[in-house]
Amino acid sequence: MKALPRVPQEKPLGKRMQNQKLQDAVPHFSLSCFLWKKMAGLLFVICTYIVDASAFRIQHVESTENCQGHTTYFKRYFALKGEPVILKCPSFKYKHLDFSSHPCNLTWSKNDSKMMTSGGDEEPRIWTQDDALWFLPASLEDSGQYVCTRRNSSYCAIVSIHLTVTEKTAVHEISYHQILFTFTSGKLVCPDLGDFIQKETDLELKWYKDSVPLDEDNKKFKSLKGTHYLYISFVSSKDSGYYTCEMSFTSGGTLYNITRTIQLQTLDQEKRFSPVIVYPDQKTTLAALGSRLILPCKVFIGSSKHFHTVVGWLANDTYVDITYKQGRVTEGERLEIVENDENYIEVPLIFDPVGEMDFYTDFKCEAQNNHGRQVLPTRVRQGASSLPWHTAAIPVALTCLILGGLCMHKCWKRRAGNGYAIAKL
Incomplete structure (x- = not known):
């Protein structure tokens, strides 16, 4: 009789299942479950931050929306780096609201976020005084949108003001526009000096045309001490260009220069009575x-x-x-x-x-x-939306929380199943 081929014997099924169950019962997660757990924890931290930031921002937006008016004030302020600046918060009438006759609280913030207070040791070069925000001196990072808020027990109004601070080499980029007519005599005015003039009699300006000092003996141009005017006789088209006026200002024993640049536009005499936008x-x-x-x-x-x-x-x-x-x-x-x-x-x-x-x-x-x-x-x-990215991210935050919860639930369910198998064995 022919011998049958020998078949290798397998381990008993019960023993193999027991070994597998023991391996599955090792008291730690698999690599995938471990990563899911770490990712879920990270998502939870991030989403918690987003939700908290969003809640804070929503509260800020809601308090802002209670104001009767939010106005962008189109008088832009210009300054050179290292020179003093004073931003004035204008008072507007909003329908039946008139802050000029009602006491109110005034606060300042930059880019609708950072609140600015009076004085302080942290940033002594910037402080508030009455309805003005002072910079002594201004720096390049001060450029931006400033918001002054007038508020009393019943009303609130917000005004946005834009400040541009540039290097001294870019002085022509922040010029003031003025108009004179040919074949007449006129005057240029050095603007925005009122808050810096301490004594009118001591006011003395230096004038330049295209960065060249004007000759005091030149009969065409004349600047009188105690005034902020430059008189120009018999204006011609050649007189158009950039004029610069300078004055000195002392505060706290420190001497500052204040510079203003004027772009003069000359128009023909026949347009003297025509409107110019x-x-x-x-x-x-x-x-x-x-x-x-x-x-x-x-x-x-x-x-x-x-x-x-x-x-x-x-x-x-x-x-x-x-x-x-x-x-x-x-x-x-x-x-x-x-x-x-x-x-x-x-x-x-x-x-x-x-x-x-x-x-x-x-x-x-x-x-x-x-x-x-x-x-x-x-x-x-x-332009930029009045609602920040925090608010728009709320749905994303909720989704992150849900996914994180599902991941944690899956991992704990797998661990609970393994524990049940050991107990059964």
């Missing part, structure tokens, strides 16, 4: 969706009478009250201003609040009188 000076204005925006149209009319000139706003070549029948965007009160002994008219366009439709609308400021007409188009573009 000087603001907006940019083709686009950034605004956050849902914020309150005031966009002023400022018109130079020289020596003309205010009532001779009409200033208004158009939206898609139509009157604003027709395009916006619900009154969300309206024209504000007409202001008749005298600056540097010259006449200006200012009519603001008020967005309350800024809507999606505004980003696709063509706005035009129109100024007209019997001597001429000028139209200046401008657009409103969407």
